Amino acid sequence: MQERNTLQKRIVHETLVAMASHPTADEVVAEVQNTYPSVSRATVYRILNKLADSGEALRIRINNGADHFDHQTFPHYHVHCNECGKVADVKMPVESLVELLKDTSGYQISGYSLQFDGLCPECQKLEEERGA
Amino acid sequence: MQERNTLQKRIVHETLVAMASHPTADEVVAEVQNTYPSVSRATVYRILNKLADSGEALRIRINNGADHFDHQTFPHYHVHCNECGKVADVKMPVESLVELLKDTSGYQISGYSLQFDGLCPECQKLEEERGA
DNA sequence: CTGGGTGCAAACTCTTTGCATTCGG
DNA sequence: CCGAATGCAAAGAGTTTGCACCCAG
Secondary structure, three states: OOOOOOHHHHHHHHHHHHOOOOOEHHHHHHHHHHHOOOOOHHHHHHHHHHHHHHOOOEEEOOOOOOOEEEOOOOOOEEEEEOOOOOEEEEOOOOHHHHHHHHHHHOOEEEEEEEEEEEEOHHHHHHHHHHHO | OOOOOOHHHHHHHHHHHHOOOOOEHHHHHHHHHHHOOOOOHHHHHHHHHHHHHHOOOEEEOOOOOOOEEEOOOOOOEEEEEOOOOOEEEEOOOOHHHHHHHHHHHOOEEEEEEEEEEEEOHHHHHHHHHHHO
């Protein structure tokens, strides 16, 4: 029952932290295998899941696609561009809403996720140029 | 390019509306096939996707599981019980946050989804009894 | 008539799992 | 040593897609 400290765990966690973006599991796999080709896809998935479960990383579910992971664990949210698929961070005060929900619903809230969809400034620009 | 009005579309939409809960696509398929066994899974998926795209229904993504659909399109959010998997509605003022995001990020926001995870009152009770 | 919609089954994507092997403590 | 963790490959869940047929307009 004792958790072990393996090379793979260190690699996956460090890779996730090093990737500034919000990579999918597969992107983490690719990045890890750049340097350590022997690390298997299954292991990366297992480790990412463990990180998400233990709260050391966030799992971000985007419509129509694979889950993304974020090594930043402080409360924040995400904007997803429908055009380029990019995921960006947003910092906003949602805590008060969580408190409100706890008070009014009787639910015991353990987590929440807030995601926005839209067009990032870059894709808006491209869209305009195409239209013009 | 003219959209047609087929029996299947009416059935799927009516079934979704009739199901008070927040069914998964598969649950809609099952319900539809109760009455119309000839309607195929692919058709239900196609129609649900079209409804979600056109804004006539909401797609709710729950961690580790299938997408759920909600025929209610007015702005509201969802609580998901980690224990029993139930999805319930929440009404809360998030619009102000969307405005804030539009103003500060330059994103063109077309939608957003806010989901909470936790334990519903019923499952909390069960948990207590088990512990006692 | 005509092409959008459907049914079927196969394909696809993402993720998990069984099992033998490896290796951290 | 011993069992947690890994690698591999195969399975699994959920969803999409190619194609021939069908039917709404």
